[in-house]
Amino acid sequence: MALFSRKKSNEPVKIRLHNVHKAFGTKKVLAGVDLEIRTGESLVIIGGSGTGKSVTLKCILGLLTPDSGHVEIDGKNLSTLSHKEHDEAISQIGMLFQSGALFDSLSVWENVAFSLIQNQKMNKQEAKKIAIEKLAQVGLPQSVADSYPADLSGGMRKRVGLARAIATNPNVIFFDEPTTGLDPIMSDVINDLIVSTVKTLGATALTITHDMNSARKIADRIAMLYEGKIIWVGTVKELDKTTNPYVRQFVAGSATGPIDVEVKVA
Ligand SMILES: Nc1ncnc2c1ncn2[C@@H]1O[C@H](COP(=O)(O)OP(=O)(O)OP(=O)(O)O)[C@@H](O)[C@H]1O
Ligand SMILES: [Mg+2]
Numbered sequence: 001m002a003l004f005s006r007k008k009s010n011e012p013v014k015i016r017l018h019n020v021h022k023a024f025g026t027k028k029v030l031a032g033v034d035l036e037i038r039t040g041e042s043l044v045i046i047g048g049s050g051t052g053k054s055v056t057l058k059c060i061l062g063l064l065t066p067d068s069g070h071v072e073i074d075g076k077n078l079s080t081l082s083h084k085e086h087d088e089a090i091s092q093i094g095m096l097f098q099s100g101a102l103f104d105s106l107s108v109w110e111n112v113a114f115s116l117i118q119n120q121k122m123n124k125q126e127a128k129k130i131a132i133e134k135l136a137q138v139g140l141p142q143s144v145a146d147s148y149p150a151d152l153s154g155g156m157r158k159r160v161g162l163a164r165a166i167a168t169n170p171n172v173i174f175f176d177e178p179t180t181g182l183d184p185i186m187s188d189v190i191n192d193l194i195v196s197t198v199k200t201l202g203a204t205a206l207t208i209t210h211d212m213n214s215a216r217k218i219a220d221r222i223a224m225l226y227e228g229k230i231i232w233v234g235t236v237k238e239l240d241k242t243t244n245p246y247v248r249q250f251v252a253g254s255a256t257g258p259i260d261v262e263v264k265v266a
Pocket of ligand 1: 029049052098
């Protein structure tokens with residue numbers, strides 16, 4: 001059962017994707033994605049490997065430009081904004097990248113404080129203090145602050161990534177596969193941390209995962225991406241009752257059903 005309140009359907013839309021298309025060469029990845037994420041809501045996108053989940057996130061962040069359609073943040077169409085306005089809209093988003101994406105040459109606290117120092121021009125002493133607070137918030141002791149990413153386990157790196165994502169107290173946080181590569185217990189720890197940090201910040205959250213336990217735990221609503229479109233959106237309760245054969249197959253993790261599973265033999 002999700003820990004978030006479900007009474008968020010009247011909140012204003014924070015992020016909207018309107019008929020977003022994105023192809024790479026002849027490969028169509030997004031083929032008309034429509035999606036609304038309401039303020040304060042935790043929305044989870046599920047879908048198979050290579051279906052375009054990360055591409056969707058990158059289109060919202062402006063790291064990729066949709067071929068057609070558009071993305072709105074706070075009702076503003078990103079493609080019509082000036083460079084400065086665009087940066088402002090994006091700067092309210094914190095991001096936990098799929099790979100963790102820590103800078104190996106920077107210490108843990110410098111990773112966490114990166115945006116505070118680079119974008120907000122905060123002095124190092126103040127930034128380190130905040131970094132240590134954020135590390136504590138994700139359950140890491142001060143002693144970790146001066147170590148380097150290479151010294152940490154996968155679970156600890158995820159926590160550092162999470163501390164970095166929340167360092168600027170963002171209004172919106174994106175989590176790309178936050179539990180991939182972690183054991184089930186550490187996955188659950190990270191899920192709980194996501195729920196508690198998002199709650200503490202009162203943030204809007206968008207998470208991408210193929211881990212259904214994680215989705216169930218952190219989602220107010222779940223959206224499924226398949227063949228370039230959002231084919232289903234609903235609450236966890238609705239997920240368990242749906243008769244949609246694609247959703248049912250994905251949730252059951254079954255190799256048989258309507259979803260085309262490409263199996264490449266090396
Ligand atoms: N910059 C790029 N250039 C070319 N192709 C790309 C690029 N980014 C993504 N793709 C392709 O787009 C498709 C979707 O990629 P994406 O990373 O969004 O998948 P995903 O749903 O996040 O998968 P996974 O669950 O494995 O992370 C893939 O076929 C990928 O190879
Ligand atoms: Mg991905």
